[in-house]
Amino acid sequence: MPHESQSLLQAVVVFLLAAVLMVPLAKKLQLGAVLGYLLAGVLIGPSVLGLIRQPESVSHISELGVVLLLFIIGLELSPRRLWVMRRSVFGAGLAQVLLCGVAIGSVAWLGFAQAPAAALVLGLGLALSSTAFGLQLLAERKELQRPHGRLAFAILLFQDIAAIPLIALVPLLSGAGDVPADHGWMPLLRVVGSIGLVVIGGRYLLRPVFRIVVKTGLQEVSTATALLVVIGTAWLMELAGISMALGGFLAGLLLADSEYRHELEAQIEPFKGLLLGLFFISVGMTAQIGLLWSAPLVVLGLTLLLILLKLPLIFGVGRLAGGLSADSALKLGVVLATGGEFAFVVFQMARDQGLIGVAEHSYLVLVITLSMVVTPLIVLGLSALPRGKAVPVARAVPEEYKAMDHDTPRVLIAGMGRMGQMVARLLHAQRVPFVALDTSVETIELTRSFGHMPIFYGDPLRPEILRAAQAPGVDCFVVATNDAQNNRRIVERLRQLYPGIKVIARARDRSDARFLRSLGAVPVREAFFSSLEMGRETLLTLGFESAQVDVRVQRFRQHDEDLLDAQYEVRGDEAAIMQTAREARTELETLFESDRFEDTKTADRS
Structure with a gap:
């Protein structure tokens, strides 16, 4: 092999090896990839190991x-x-x-x-x-x-x-600077x-x-x-x-x-x-x-x-x-x-x-x-410097957003994000009295601009706010903030203060749903029903009959809820949860296979 080829291959190997060793090390030390590359260059350069002697190349x-x-x-x-x-x-x-x-x-x-x-x-x-x-x-x-x-x-x-x-x-x-004046225009003309x-x-x-x-x-x-x-x-x-x-x-x-x-x-x-x-x-x-x-x-x-x-x-x-x-x-x-x-x-x-x-x-x-x-x-x-408690930069809360002058509610909603707003609109359409709490002035202002909505500024983790919202007399709590950890804390607080009132809580995923259920709340997974609807539309697009699709979707929903119940029983044991999921997947395949067999028999009879 020619000497030049050997030198080129050697340089490539050195570059790649230095990057592979130094960059992950720098990232692990939280120094960033850039510093890793710089240190790799210093290491292989002529000043240290001298593996590459001509950096200009x-x-x-x-x-x-x-x-x-x-x-x-x-x-x-x-x-x-x-x-x-x-x-x-x-x-x-x-x-x-x-x-x-x-x-x-x-x-x-x-x-x-x-x-x-x-x-x-x-x-x-x-x-x-x-x-x-x-x-x-x-x-x-x-x-x-x-x-x-x-x-x-x-x-x-x-x-x-x-x-x-x-x-x-x-x-x-x-x-x-003794260049002819006309020559001085040439670089500018080249640039333009x-x-x-x-x-x-x-x-x-x-x-x-x-x-x-x-x-x-x-x-x-x-x-x-x-x-x-x-x-x-x-x-x-x-x-x-x-x-x-x-x-x-x-x-x-x-x-x-x-x-x-x-x-x-x-x-x-x-x-x-x-x-x-x-x-x-x-x-x-x-x-x-x-x-x-x-x-x-x-x-x-x-x-x-x-x-x-x-x-x-x-x-x-x-x-x-x-x-x-x-x-x-x-x-x-x-x-x-x-x-x-x-x-x-x-x-x-x-x-x-x-x-x-x-x-x-x-x-x-x-x-x-x-x-x-x-x-x-x-x-x-x-x-890494310790910071003091951040000074709130949010807008001042108008007094009318704090004054809870409302009828006796049947439902208390904590969080007026996407899910909270949908629940509030449904209750409003059915003339069910409710009170909503949120800690964002912008959200309150926006929601009130669409009409008279009983939404007020308040942290649902504070007992005095809950009492002011007449929480002891409601039939149901709906916990629907955008923060999953915050939802957990609110449900825990509600269970301490009002153990007898039903709580329906927004869950981000299955593990979140299992935790909320362990607190006695009814978990509603935020993407579950929209995903079911998306799957339904996909099956219809593929040519499945509407009645068949509805049966499949309903069967899948029931099966998934049964699986959540089973996983709740073995919560805390990851191996048991995985085993339950595998068994449920096999069972679901068997159920759908029997459905396809019934569909075929029905088609043959017709």
């Missing part, structure tokens, strides 16, 4: 992970939604880059005696945060759709856009032309191409086309001097309203995860860990300085420009306080152009990498 491939990430983000947006986000993108995003750039640049110029041009590049380069890192961290913690997650995305999007002029600015600041070509091609060419490809019915061709669109757009943007990541985002944005959006996302997702992991591994490999031993105070001090400069400024942007709460603004600041992947590109160009020295470049790469390593630890530390 994979950097171009690994950057495709960021490209694919931004392509999928673009798919989830649309030009209309982007326009709606314009204030966050160009307001908060611009404020963050300018404030952080000025602060860091000033420190570099005045505190570290850097030349003004170098200080400008350092300030703006370190003002950028890691799009891949930030979004992956937010996605892992399921915070992308929270207020700070949405604002983080908007700021990161502006940073990706801002990276374009910054990359173009580096050669001009390096002293190559490339974006125009992508926009026109995306609007008039991509959809017909996808239509033809989908008609072939070949999955691999569809996957290849999706990759061609993303990588081809990124390549075109790179030729024009624009970041490949922004090209990927632009391609996704153009296809956001396409009927093939979900298909494209499904095709790209596996490649995105793998290449994004490779990107973080390559970042870890470039870190010169030796500097930590030779100059630990300098490296750690610079990392801390970067975070301490950016975090309060981003916190302020989140509070003032984003309207976030203090807690959300702090989370935003922590996620965006890192350095970014575009800083690697900017600082490498600045080193090649002589704006910064080789030693300074090595420190910068390590500081950016360490900031990425430290951030998940800070996030984990913040989430």
Whole structure:
């Protein structure tokens, strides 16, 4: 086997082995997958084990992970939604880059005696945060759709856009400013032309191409086309001097309203995860860990300085420009306080152009990498901090919602969610007096807006609220809140206070139903009857006779309720419950088989 093939295979095995070992370990320690990839890169890189001696050889491939990430983000947006986000993108995003750039640049110029041009590049380069890192961290913690997650995305999007002029600015600041003036327009014309070509091609060419490809019915061709669109757009943007990541985002944005959006996302997702992991591994490999031993105070001090400069400024942007709460603004600041992947590109160009020295470049790469390593630890530390009792942020409760002026009820309903509202409407139609309790002002307000409904604000776990609702005189309690654990607690309280009154309680599943039944309540599984109706409609669609379907559904319902009774008798013994379920399944098959035999005999007689 040729030496090159052996080297390639060895590199692939090393990458995969490092990821397989380090990422699950990091996840188990609740550090997140991103930190696992970074540590894997540090481990196999030239600074530690030296298993991969040329990290630059994979950097171009690994950057495709960021490209694919931004392509999928673009798919989830649309030009209309982007326009709606314009204030966050160009307001908060611009404020963050300018404030952080000025602060860091000033420190570099005045505190570290850097030349003004170098200080400008350092300030703006370190003002950028890691799009891949930030979004992956937010996605892992399921915070992308929270207020700070949405604002983080908007700021990161502006940073990706801002990276374009910054990359173009580096050669001009390096002293190559004696280029002819007319030549200075060429990069701008290339940028405008490339974006125009992508926009026109995306609007008039991509959809017909996808239509033809989908008609072939070949999955691999569809996957290849999706990759061609993303990588081809990124390549075109790179030729024009624009970041490949922004090209990927632009391609996704153009296809956001396409009927093939979900298909494209499904095709790209596996490649995105793998290449994004490779990107973080390559970042870890470039870190010169030796500097930590030779100059630990300098490296750690610079990392801390970067975070301490950016975090309060981003916190302020989140509070003032984003309207976030203090807690959300702090989370935003922590996620965006890192350095970014575009800083690697900017600082490498600045080193090649002589704006910064080789030693300074090595420190910068390590500081950016360490900031990425430290951030998940800070996030984990913040989430582990003991918090005081949260101050309620719900709306004030109007007094009329508390004053229970009503007729003597026969039914008391706890919880006016979907199921509680259906019960209330049925009782209202039959003119049965009832009282409903809920702890959501919005729910009470909405329910009362449909007409005079005796719904009041109150926690059914409090005995004084129950007495005010005349609970001792009702015939029946209906417990129907959206929280299964809360339903259990309410039933337990009702059983303590009013053991003789019938309780009908909403159950989430079979185990919930068994527990509620053990308290003496009648459990009603929230999805059981709707599932029966769905099964009934399915059988009718398949051509079964209506009378046959009704018999089958009724038999199934009775059989399932009998099974619940049997499982209740052996509750607490999981093995016995499973055995009961297996026996019941066999019995049901036998019953349906006899039904089919009877149907056949009836058909033969007719």
